[in-house]
Amino acid sequence: MADLSRRLLLMSAPAGVLAAPALAQAPLTRPIRLIIPWAPGGTTDILGRIVAEPLSQALGQPVLVENRTGASGNIGSDVVAKAAPDGQTLLFGSMSTHAMNHALMRSMPFDGVADFTPLAMLGFAINTMVIHPSVPAQTVPEFIAYARANPEKIAYASSGPGSTNHLCAALLENMTGIRMVHVSYRGGQPAVTDTVGGQTQLFFSAATQTMPHVEGGRLRLLAVTEGARWSRQPNTPTVGESVPGYEMGVWYGAFGPKGMDPALQQRLNVELNRIMAIPAIKERLGGMGVDWAPESTEAFSRRLHADAEKWGALIRRLGIEAS
Template identity: 35%
Template sequence: MRHQRRTLLGAICAAAAAASFSPLVRADSFPSKPIRIIVPLPPGGSNDVLARVLGQKMSETFGQPVIVENKPGAAGNIATDYLVKSEADGYTIAIAPNQTVSVNPVLYPTLPFDVLKDIQGISMLGRVPMVLLVSPNIKAASVSELIALAKASTEELSYASAGSGSPQHMAAEVFKSMTDVNLMHVPYRGTAPAMVDVLAGTVDMMFCPLNSALPHIRSGKLRALGASGQSRIPLLPDVPTVGETVKGFESDIWIGMVAPAGTPPAVVNKLNAELRRALDLPDVRETLAEQGIFAESSTADEFNSLIASDQKRWAAVIQKAHIKPD
């Protein structure tokens, strides 16, 4: 009987020890099966490019397939909801542009998840500058001339965006607030249809992601008045930043990688180390730059802090401008 008790007690202790160390074991052997990267937007854009370029490098390093799965819809909320309901083991991770993790949580009054509680940041991946473009019928040749024109015009100038809460929308609202000009918002379902009407002169201007703007700037069909980030864009060195005229203005698109909350820290660290390694590779940086994406990495904690601080920033903009989701 005593021997049986000892045997049973030993089995219980062994099971408890195995349970307590199971996350460590999984992290040490991670990854032992394919990884999925969820992309909240359709194929072809900056988010998709990042997922596929980095996924290939991750696959080469880990020796496991990395599958990119696009789950567009509801401004990225479908993909975010899918991620937070996935197992927190590092095998399902997601591309996270600032719209999905910093704007949507403060734009939509009810969401089935709380980004700050349900998502774990892995790393920053890159930034996509935007360019303030004006249609051919707008005579302003600089940001200061555009501001003067908007203030002098008897009719509101109009600006296009990819929808309420989109980076283009938020940049324009910050611009309005900082320059005290009136502009009429014309939302579209995506950058492409918005660009069509700016090219046609139906809408006067828009803040546009660099990769979508470049062909029209180079062809001379649209004029670039300013870049939205802190520094000038290397591909457009003669275009000043908006901030050179409007002191303190900054509003570009950043993109990172996230996992479900509860993912073992060792797994997060392993993913972080691989992403940072890949983002430092010259061929990766060159490939991304050609698409208007400028590689930038971070620690997991730094990315979590960025998500939280940006939520506060955009909450103030949304409240002041009375922005509502589409």
């Protein structure tokens, strides 16, 4: 009787309503592993733990967050790359693992593009361009003019060769012709500390790391590196407004193994976008410097391919290798 009632309901439903039930047919029959390839407490881990409970309710199965760290995100990502494409093993990954590691590392256990099914864009970690107040520049054009007039007098900090901090500055050099000095640190904290202290003068990093120093007057915010302005700082320009074509969007995304059923892929995209739009979740992520960026699976796939090509080409051209 239940099956008959369901068939009658579907027969009587308007045509436009049938799409949602159709997406729900892919079976998920046991607890879902949500792999986070980074340590507990980081942005990706927090994202996973925020999303796990509402995703569990939507899918009708427990979603178990599992941190599998190491090798710059490769160990956890490889677990998903080699899993069955049945939706029972998912990944919350980042741009670096899927669009950069293939060029930074001499050997990779997977292809960051070909070995995954892109499910949903989860958001951008707002990435800032900050300088020490001793640098006589209030804007990106003024900074470029100063750096051009003083070649190799500006030192920029990074958390290591091939890090997003490093690549942001290398891209700026590449696109403007300025010459600076790269100072590599073991992690972001000593890099920001030395920029605050004036040992280095330029740092590109997440807003969560830099904004407390900006608000305290110890660093000067010039721009953000995304393609659009930061919703919480709408008067702060993007680097690309002064350097056309410049963009470094440090994104987080949800993936499954390659070969997932398209209906299940679309279902997960719909559910993840719905969850990320929940006001309390948007507000919490915004407080962490993460802007939600809803995309279809097709748009996310295009972004993945484009970023892998863009950053791979730059990394190879500059001869950068991960430390």
